Amino acid sequence: MKLHKESKGTIAVASILFIAVASVSIYFLEMWSLMIIVPLLIIYGLVFWFFRVPNRDIQDHVENVIAPVDGKVVMIKEVVETEFIKEASIQISIFMSPLNVHICRYPVSGNVIYKKYHPGKYLVAWHEKSSTENERTTVAVESLTKHKVVFRQIAGYVARRIVFYCNEGDQAKAGHEFGFIKFGSRMDIFLPLDTEIICKIGDKTKGGIDVIAKMRD
Template identity: 85%
Template structure:
């Protein structure tokens, strides 16, 4: 199983902690140490699972808006995006549990025209205000269909580290990685009002594979 590059620090700390705690428990508790070691190994297995990188066949897309993450669609509504677009648009939000793949992918192909990191709070990721009050990043892409699409990584109550690798003037390719969020979070995508929405609340998404909307020419 291939692991994401962001796993290195977390796994190093986790393995060292388990070795130290396991060694101490064996020394003092003997056979009873299994009551501590086994749960720790289960947790370590979950950490490995969290950082997995699935092998996915990413296709080329022009009009299609691709699910940027694995998760569950929790919101589809008309809002005003006031950071970059400064106009009404459709917000599609996808919540990621700690068991989902947490690679963040471009939802559309085009040119990166804006990026910004925002420090903030750590409300639960499904809270509506988390989109504007939590630690987050905002990226905007001018799509190949000449639409401006904004998407936002949002830290949750557990997630405490967001990374994004894109830069302004980078070429965005729908379905390809641009960042990562650790341990439970949300992705918001802001689309033009006339976008054809192809997903519904409650849908489970596969990042890079599922088409959630289609931009109109």
């Protein structure tokens, strides 16, 4: 199983803690140490599972809006995006549990025209105000269909580290990685009002694969 590059520090710390606690348990508890080691081993395995990088066949897209993350669609509504577009848009929000793959991918192909990191709070990721009050990043892409699409990584109550690798002027390719969020969070996508929405609330998405909307020239 391939592991994401963001896993190095976390796995190193988890390994040291696991070895230390297991060693102390064996020394003091002997045969009863399994009562501690087995649950720890499960948690240790989940850390590796969280940072997995699945093999996915990413296609080229022009009109399609691709799910940027693995997760569950929790919101589809008309809002006013106030940071960059500054006009009415359709917001699609996808919540990621700690068990989901947490690679963040471009939802559309085009050119990166805006990026910004915002420090903030750590409200639970499904809270509506988390989109504007939590620690977050905002990226805007001018799509191949000449639409401005904004998407936002949002930290949650558990997620405390967001990374994004894109820069203004970069070429965005739908389905390809641009960032990562550690341990549960949310992605918001803001689309033009005339976008054809294909997904619905409650849908489970597979990042880089599932088409959630279509935009026309």
